[in-house]
Amino acid sequence: MSRVILQTHDLTVRFGGHVAVDHVSCGFKTGELTAIVGPNGAGKTTYFNLISGQIPSSEGRVDLNGRDITRMSVSQRCDMGIGRAFQLTNLFPNLSVLENVRLVIQAKAKMGFNLFSMADSHAEITDRAVAVLDKVKLYDLCEEPVSVLSHGNQRKLEVAMLIALEPLVYMFDEPTAGMSVDEAPVVLDLIAELKAEKDRTILLVEHKMDVIRTLADRIIVLHNGALAADGDPAEVMASDVVQEAYMGKELDNV
Amino acid sequence: MLMKLLSGDAPRSRVLTVILMAILFCLAFAPFLFPGVRSVDTAARICVFILLVASYDLILGYGGIVSFAHTMFFGMGAYGVALACTHMERGFGALIVGASGGAILAALIAFLIGLFSLRVRAIFFAMITLAVASAVAVLVSQLSGLTGGEDGLTYKIPRELTPAFRFGKETFGGEILGVKTNGRLLAYYVVFTGALVLFLLLLRIVNSPFGRVLQAIRENDFRAEAVGYRVISYRTAATCISAAVAALAGALYAIWLRYVGPDTALSFEIMVDILLMVVIGGMGTMYGAVIGATLFVVAQNYLQGLMGAASSAVEGVPILPDLLSADRWLLWLGLLFILSVYFFPTGVVGRLRDGK
Ligand SMILES: Nc1ncnc2c1ncn2[C@@H]1O[C@H](COP(=O)(O)OP(=O)(O)OP(=O)(O)O)[C@@H](O)[C@H]1O
Ligand SMILES: [Mg+2]
Numbered sequence: 001m002s003r004v005i006l007q008t009h010d011l012t013v014r015f016g017g018h019v020a021v022d023h024v025s026c027g028f029k030t031g032e033l034t035a036i037v038g039p040n041g042a043g044k045t046t047y048f049n050l051i052s053g054q055i056p057s058s059e060g061r062v063d064l065n066g067r068d069i070t071r072m073s074v075s076q077r078c079d080m081g082i083g084r085a086f087q088l089t090n091l092f093p094n095l096s097v098l099e100n101v102r103l104v105i106q107a108k109a110k111m112g113f114n115l116f117s118m119a120d121s122h123a124e125i126t127d128r129a130v131a132v133l134d135k136v137k138l139y140d141l142c143e144e145p146v147s148v149l150s151h152g153n154q155r156k157l158e159v160a161m162l163i164a165l166e167p168l169v170y171m172f173d174e175p176t177a178g179m180s181v182d183e184a185p186v187v188l189d190l191i192a193e194l195k196a197e198k199d200r201t202i203l204l205v206e207h208k209m210d211v212i213r214t215l216a217d218r219i220i221v222l223h224n225g226a227l228a229a230d231g232d233p234a235e236v237m238a239s240d241v242v243q244e245a246y247m248g249k250e251l252d253n254v
Numbered sequence: 255m256l257m258k259l260l261s262g263d264a265p266r267s268r269v270l271t272v273i274l275m276a277i278l279f280c281l282a283f284a285p286f287l288f289p290g291v292r293s294v295d296t297a298a299r300i301c302v303f304i305l306l307v308a309s310y311d312l313i314l315g316y317g318g319i320v321s322f323a324h325t326m327f328f329g330m331g332a333y334g335v336a337l338a339c340t341h342m343e344r345g346f347g348a349l350i351v352g353a354s355g356g357a358i359l360a361a362l363i364a365f366l367i368g369l370f371s372l373r374v375r376a377i378f379f380a381m382i383t384l385a386v387a388s389a390v391a392v393l394v395s396q397l398s399g400l401t402g403g404e405d406g407l408t409y410k411i412p413r414e415l416t417p418a419f420r421f422g423k424e425t426f427g428g429e430i431l432g433v434k435t436n437g438r439l440l441a442y443y444v445v446f447t448g449a450l451v452l453f454l455l456l457l458r459i460v461n462s463p464f465g466r467v468l469q470a471i472r473e474n475d476f477r478a479e480a481v482g483y484r485v486i487s488y489r490t491a492a493t494c495i496s497a498a499v500a501a502l503a504g505a506l507y508a509i510w511l512r513y514v515g516p517d518t519a520l521s522f523e524i525m526v527d528i529l530l531m532v533v534i535g536g537m538g539t540m541y542g543a544v545i546g547a548t549l550f551v552v553a554q555n556y557l558q559g560l561m562g563a564a565s566s567a568v569e570g571v572p573i574l575p576d577l578l579s580a581d582r583w584l585l586w587l588g589l590l591f592i593l594s595v596y597f598f599p600t601g602v603v604g605r606l607r608d609g610k
Contacts, residue, residue: 078482092473103470106463107482114463118262
């Protein structure tokens with residue numbers, strides 16, 4: 001049943017002489033949650049940027065559903081089904097929490113060029129946004145501008161916006177980074193919930209090994225931009241590469 | 255019903271509501287409240303500038319796009335009407351052709367500028383608009399055979415909109431509340447209605463799904479693109495709409511003045527005035543355009559007189575008469591501007607909303 005939906009072929013990017021992502025070939029199947037691990041600067045975020053299109057690749061190809069999307073713009077890829085949450089919170093700071101999510105749903109509904117109706121008159125859009133905010137327990141803060149939210153709540157909103165998008169491929173980049181111990185579970189539960197729904201393809205960059213152990217179906221390890229290991233979580237975690245890559249390194253995020 | 259007209263965008267401050275209603279009332283009945291050629295002229299000018307500044311607010315305040323070509327678009331509408339009235343048969347047809355021709359040309363040029371420069375960087379767009387606007391200004395003064403050069407063009411608008419046209423002699427004696435019912439009165443209401451309708455249209459656009467996307471792009475274009483909005487298309491569309499409305503404001507101005515020239519419709523001074531008005535009123539609010547334009551145009555028209563009077567009043571005191579002389583009005587306006595930006599960085603509207 002599960003088939004490869006997203007595939008990178010020799011995906012590479014160089015910044016000057018530095019190869020940040022080095023010929024990474026990897027396929028991701030529907031219904032699979034893949035954890036992407038690697039030390040700081042390994043190229044995880046850059047790999048995401050190449051897939052979602054923020055950075056053009058120097059070499060290689062990205063296929064989504066068998067279609068080459070390498071030359072597509074960020075918004076086109078989003079239309080095709082690539083959804084992304086960012087490692088560094090990346091929101092619309094002076095708009096309300098509700099508006100941030102509403103904008104995502106409105107984009108998905110292709111309503112952006114609707115010029116003559118009132119945005120707030122589209123109840124179906126607002127209702128969806130409210131439902132998503134309810135899920136991440138941000139409903140009470142609906143009307144607040146994002147800029148007054150705590151870091152933890154901004155992280156939750158970041159995740160809420162990806163969930164609202166309902167893409168084919170979910171890409172989470174350290175979703176719980178900097179969140180307190182009692183806030184992180186809300187986000188992790190949501191990802192677990194997503195995973196429980198069938199046919200979700202999830203890519204998760206995460207440093208916390210316990211999180212990976214409970215959520216991941218598969219782990220890939222990036223090291224100096226190259227794919228260093230790929231496979232079953234238990235196996236990969238026991239392997240030499242991971243031991244080496246993480247040797248003496250703090251595993252909890254900073 | 256009222257909220258629908260305002261597109262659900264209430265002034266959100268009691269004081270602001272009162273001020274806006276007062277301005278609306280004064281403009282709606284200006285010919286009767288302030289009879290006199292000069293004051294009605296000021297009122298018409300306010301209507302035109304409210305619309306012009308509001309159209310600028312669409313790109314600057316909502317879209318976060320800095321353009322220096324707004325006067326150029328304004329001028330296209332004004333010259334459109336002037337040329338149509340000069341070369342076509344006298345009548346409303348010429349006005350419509352001139353206004354829509356100007357608006358279409360403005361939107362087209364905005365589209366081209368946007369396509370070539372918005373892709374790169376917002377600052378690049380600002381520079382291109384500056385270059386194009388300067389080039390057009392030079393072109394207009396050079397092509398004097400067509401545009402009248404520095405002298406501009408004087409033309410005939412439909413007779414029904416001129417003082418010579420009188421109506422209602424039999425029904426109400428040719429006067430309402432002591433005001434002569436002539437074409438000039440009609441012309442004022444053409445300007446007022448045109449400006450009001452287009453302003454409400456802009457208010458609707460900024461509160462539409464499209465308007466929200468513009469704000470999202472202003473806030474964070476990177477993320478807007480990542481959730482699926484093609485940023486360049488939205489920026490370009492906003493620039494085109496803004497340019498077209500600016501041109502229509504220019505057309506209304508041309509109908510009112512029955513004259514266009516570089517000073518009234520193209521000069522860089524007007525561009526600076528627009529910037530001042532939008533900043534003083536409050537960017538990204540639309541209502542700021544109403545406040546900014548009204549304050550500014552009134553000051554422009556009456557500050558000089560007031561200062562002249564003050565100057566003669568303090569005659570004999572050293573320095574003061576010099577400082578207050580009517581020629582110094584721009585100096586005072588500049589000072590007023592600096593103070594207002596310093597104390598009300600969010601403009602009058604932002605200030606009133608904060609202090610509910
Ligand atoms: N736009 C860029 N220009 C130049 N170098 C870059 C750019 N983006 C990333 N790099 C470099 O590429 C390398 C990989 O960075 P990346 O952010 O992908 O690492 P990461 O695995 O996400 O690390 P972390 O765990 O700290 O998030 C780093 O050395 C970084 O400095
Ligand atoms: Mg990273």
